[in-house]
Amino acid sequence: xxxxxxxxxxxxxxxxxxxxxxxxxxxxxxxxxxxxxxxxxxxxxxxxxxxxxxxxxxxxxxxxxxxxxxxxxxxxxxxxxxxxxxxxxxxxxxxxxxxxxxxxxxxxxxxxxxxxxxxxxxxxxxxxxxxxxxxxxxxxxxxxxxxxxxxxxxxxxxxxxxxxxxxxxxxxxxxxxxxxxxxxxxxxxxxxxxxxxxxxxxxxxxxxxxxxxxxxxxxxxxxxxxxxxxxxxxxxxxxxxxxxxxxxxxxxxxxxxxxxxxxxxxxxxxxxxxxxxxxxxxxxxxxxxxxxxxxxxxxxxxxxxxxxxxxxxxxxxxxxxxxxxxxxxxxxxxxxxxxxxxxxxxxxxxxxxxxxxxxxxxxxxxxxxxxxxxxxxxxxxxxxxxxxxxxxxxxxxxxxxxxxxxxxxxxxxxxxxxxxxxxxxxxxxxxxxxxxxxxxxxxxxxxxxxxxxxxxxxxxxxxxxxxxxxxxxxxxxx
Amino acid sequence: xxxxxxxxxxxxxxxxxxxxxxxxxxxxxxxxxxxxxxxxxxxxxxxxxxxxxxxxxxxxxxxxxxxxxxxxxxxxxxxxxxxxxxxxxxxxxxxxxxxxxxxxxxxxxxxxxxxx
Numbered sequence: 001x002x003x004x005x006x007x008x009x010x011x012x013x014x015x016x017x018x019x020x021x022x023x024x025x026x027x028x029x030x031x032x033x034x035x036x037x038x039x040x041x042x043x044x045x046x047x048x049x050x051x052x053x054x055x056x057x058x059x060x061x062x063x064x065x066x067x068x069x070x071x072x073x074x075x076x077x078x079x080x081x082x083x084x085x086x087x088x089x090x091x092x093x094x095x096x097x098x099x100x101x102x103x104x105x106x107x108x109x110x111x112x113x114x115x116x117x118x119x120x121x122x123x124x125x126x127x128x129x130x131x132x133x134x135x136x137x138x139x140x141x142x143x144x145x146x147x148x149x150x151x152x153x154x155x156x157x158x159x160x161x162x163x164x165x166x167x168x169x170x171x172x173x174x175x176x177x178x179x180x181x182x183x184x185x186x187x188x189x190x191x192x193x194x195x196x197x198x199x200x201x202x203x204x205x206x207x208x209x210x211x212x213x214x215x216x217x218x219x220x221x222x223x224x225x226x227x228x229x230x231x232x233x234x235x236x237x238x239x240x241x242x243x244x245x246x247x248x249x250x251x252x253x254x255x256x257x258x259x260x261x262x263x264x265x266x267x268x269x270x271x272x273x274x275x276x277x278x279x280x281x282x283x284x285x286x287x288x289x290x291x292x293x294x295x296x297x298x299x300x301x302x303x304x305x306x307x308x309x310x311x312x313x314x315x316x317x318x319x320x321x322x323x324x325x326x327x328x329x330x331x332x333x334x335x336x337x338x339x340x341x342x343x344x345x346x347x348x349x350x351x352x353x354x355x356x357x358x359x360x361x362x363x364x365x366x367x368x369x370x371x372x373x374x375x376x377x378x379x380x381x382x383x384x385x386x387x388x389x390x391x392x393x394x395x396x397x398x399x400x401x402x403x404x405x406x407x408x409x410x411x412x413x414x415x416x417x418x419x420x421x422x423x424x425x426x427x428x429x430x431x432x433x434x435x436x437x438x439x440x441x442x443x444x445x446x447x448x449x450x451x452x453x454x455x456x457x458x459x460x461x462x463x464x465x466x467x468x469x470x471x472x473x474x475x476x477x478x
Numbered sequence: 479x480x481x482x483x484x485x486x487x488x489x490x491x492x493x494x495x496x497x498x499x500x501x502x503x504x505x506x507x508x509x510x511x512x513x514x515x516x517x518x519x520x521x522x523x524x525x526x527x528x529x530x531x532x533x534x535x536x537x538x539x540x541x542x543x544x545x546x547x548x549x550x551x552x553x554x555x556x557x558x559x560x561x562x563x564x565x566x567x568x569x570x571x572x573x574x575x576x577x578x579x580x581x582x583x584x585x586x587x588x589x590x591x592x593x594x
Contacts (some may be wrong), residue, residue: 059550124561134588144592461499
C-alpha cells in the first residue's frame with residue numbers, strides 16, 4: 001500500500017502535464033486519473049488500513065492516509081469525474097483539463113499530508129490551479145474574480161507560513177504532531193490561513209462571489225471539493241488534540257448559522273448555493289466523527305445542484321417562479337436539495353445524523369437551528385414550479401454526470417446504515433417539516449437585501465486582522 | 479540583537495499587510511504583498527539562525543563545535559519563495575489584462591464594474 005500511495009499521489013501531476021503533450025487524449029486521461037482516485041479512496045474506506053509514511057528522514061514529507069482521508073478522496077474523485085463528463089462535449093481546451101487534473105492531484109495531496117509545509121505547497125498549488133480555472137473564460141469579470149480569490153488566499157497563506165515557522169521553532173519539525181507544543185500565536189496564525197482557505201465564519205465571505213460568478217463546472221469543483229481542503233486539516237488537528245476542539249466547535253456553529261443566514265436572503269440560485277456551502281462547511285467542521293461522510297455527501301449534492309442550476313433558463317428565483325422548468329431538471333434539483341436538507345434515503349441524512357449525534361449538546365442545538373435554516377434554503381428550490389412536457393433536450397453527458405452524482409449519493413447510504421432508526425428518521429422529518437412551514441409562512445417576506453460592502457476586497461483582507469485577534473484571544477482562554 | 483531583528487521583521491510584515499489593505503491601486507497592493515512575503519521569508523531566515531550563523535556545509539578541518547545555521551527552514555522557504563514568485567507573476571498578468579479597460583487600476587473602479 002505504501003508504494004501504491006506514492007504512485008497514486010504522483011499520478012495526477014504526471015498525467016496533468018502529459019495532457020498538454022497529448023491534447024487529443026485530454027478527456028480520457030482526466031477520467032482515468034479520477035477513476036484511479038475513486039478506487040484508492042474506496043480502498044481506504046473499506047480496507048480501514050492506515051498508511052503512515054515518513055519520506056526522507058525526520059525532516060522530510062509526512063503522509064497519513066486513513067478512513068477519514070478516504071471519504072474526502074472519494075468525494076474529490078466522484079465530483080471530478082462528474083465535471084469531466086459534463087465538459088466532455090464542450091469546447092474546452094487541453095489547458096482546462098490540465099488545470100483540472102493538477103487541481104485534483106493537489107486536493108488529494110492535502111487529504112493525505114501530515115506536515116505543515118506539504119500542506120502549504122498543496123494549498124498554494126490549489127490556489128494557482130483554481131485561479132486559472134476561474135479565469136479560463138478570459139473575460140474582465142472572470143479575471144477580477146480570480147485575482148480577488150488569489151489575493152485573499154495568498155495573503156492568508158502568508159500568515160499561515162508564519163505560524164508554520166513558529167511551530168518549527170518550538171519543535172524542530174513541521175509535522176502536525178508539533179502543534180501540541182506550539183505557542184498560541186502559532187495556532188492563531190495557522191488557523192487564520194486555514195479558515196480563509198476553507199471559508200469558515202467571516203473569513204469565508206470571499207466565497208459567495210467567487211463560487212457564484214465562476215463557470216458552472218468550475219463552481220461545482222470549487223464548492224464540491226476545493227473548499228474542503230481548508231477544513232480537512234482542521235478536522236485532523238481536532239482528532240490529534242482535544243484541547244483545540246472547543247475553538248473549532250464554536251466556529252463550526254457560527255459558520256453554519258452565518259452561511260444559512262446569507263443563503264436564505266439570497267435571491268440568485270448560484271449565490272444561494274455558494275452561501276449554503278459556507279454553512280455546510282460549518283457542519284463538516286462540527287464533529288470529526290461525521291466529517292468524512294458529511295464532506296462526501298455535501299460535495300456530491302452541491303456539485304449536482306451547481307451543474308443543474310447552471311442549465312436553468314435564469315439565475316433569479318423571481319424569474320424561475322414565473323416560468324416553470326422541465327420535470328427532469330426539477331427532479332434533479334429536488335433530490336440534491338433533499339439530501340442537503342437531511343431527508344432519509346439519501347446520504348445527507350446519515351451524514352447529518354452522525355454529525356449531530358457526535359457533537360456536544362450546546363453545539364447540537366445550534367446545528368439543529370442551522371439544519372432548519374438549511375431546510376428553508378432548499379425549499380426555495382424544492383417549491384419551484386415545473387411542467388411535464390420536455391421543452392428542450394439536454395445532452396446525454398449532462399445526465400451521465402448528474403446520474404453519477406445522484407447515484408453515488410444513494411449508494412453512500414451504505415456507509416451509515418446504523419443511523420436508520422425510527423427516532424432519527426422522525427427527528428430529520430421534523431426538522432425538514434419545521435423548515436418548510438417557516439418557508440410557507442414567511443417565504444415571501446424573506447427579501448431583505450444584504451449590503452455587499454463586506455465582500456469588497458479591502459474588507460475581506462481587513463477581516464483577517466480581526467479574525468487573528470479573535471483567534472488569539474480564544475487561544476488564551478483556559 | 480535577535481529581538482531587534484525580530485521586531486524589524488514583524489514591522490515589515492505588518493507594513494506589507496497594511497499596504498495591501500490601504501493602498502488604492504491594484505498594482506501597489508500586489509507590491510505590498512511582496513513586501514509582506516519578504517518579511518515572512520526573513521522570519522524563516524531568522525528562525526534558521528537561532529542555532530548559529532555558519533553556512534551549513536560540513537568540512538573535515540573543523541570539529542562538530544561549529545554553530546551551524548539550521549538548513550531546514552532555509553530549504554523550506556526556498557519553496558515558498560518560488561511559489562510566491564509564480565503567484566506574483568500570475569497576478570501581474572491578470573493586472574495587465576484588466577488595465578486595458580481600467581487604465582488607472584483603481585480597485586474601487588474595477589470592483590464597481592465587475593460586481594453583479
